[in-house]
Amino acid sequence: MTEDDDPTDEISRIEARLEELAEAAERCRKFILASKAAIAGGAALLLVTMLGLFGVGIVSALGSIAMILGGIVSLGSNVSTLRQTEEAIGAAELLRSDLISRIDLRMVRDAPMKLV
Incomplete structure (x- = not known):
C-alpha cells in the first residue's frame, strides 16, 4: 500500500473478507454438527444391527460402518478448515486494527448543537 492510498478502502475490503470468512466458518460448524450426527447415527445403527x-443384518452393518467412516472423514476435514478460517480471521482483524491505528483520527470536541 502506498502513502497515496486511502486506508479506508483497504479497511472496507478487509471487512468484506471478514464477512466471507465468518460465513465460511459458520458453514464449517454446520458440517461439523452434521458429521457428528452421522457418526452417532451410524454407531446407533450398528449397535441395533449387532x-x-x-432383519437385514449385513446391509445395515455395512451402511452403519459407511456412515461412521464418512462422518469421521467429514468431521476431520471441516475441523481443520474451521481452524484455518479462524486463523485467517485473526490475521485479517490484526491487519484491520493496524490500518485503523495508522489513520490520523482527531478528537471531536464538545460543541453546542444547533437545533434546526
Missing part, C-alpha cells in the same frame, strides 16, 4: 433388531 443386537439383531433389524
Whole structure:
C-alpha cells in the first residue's frame, strides 16, 4: 500500500473478507454438527444391527460402518478448515486494527448543537 492510498478502502475490503470468512466458518460448524450426527447415527445403527433388531443384518452393518467412516472423514476435514478460517480471521482483524491505528483520527470536541 502506498502513502497515496486511502486506508479506508483497504479497511472496507478487509471487512468484506471478514464477512466471507465468518460465513465460511459458520458453514464449517454446520458440517461439523452434521458429521457428528452421522457418526452417532451410524454407531446407533450398528449397535441395533449387532443386537439383531433389524432383519437385514449385513446391509445395515455395512451402511452403519459407511456412515461412521464418512462422518469421521467429514468431521476431520471441516475441523481443520474451521481452524484455518479462524486463523485467517485473526490475521485479517490484526491487519484491520493496524490500518485503523495508522489513520490520523482527531478528537471531536464538545460543541453546542444547533437545533434546526
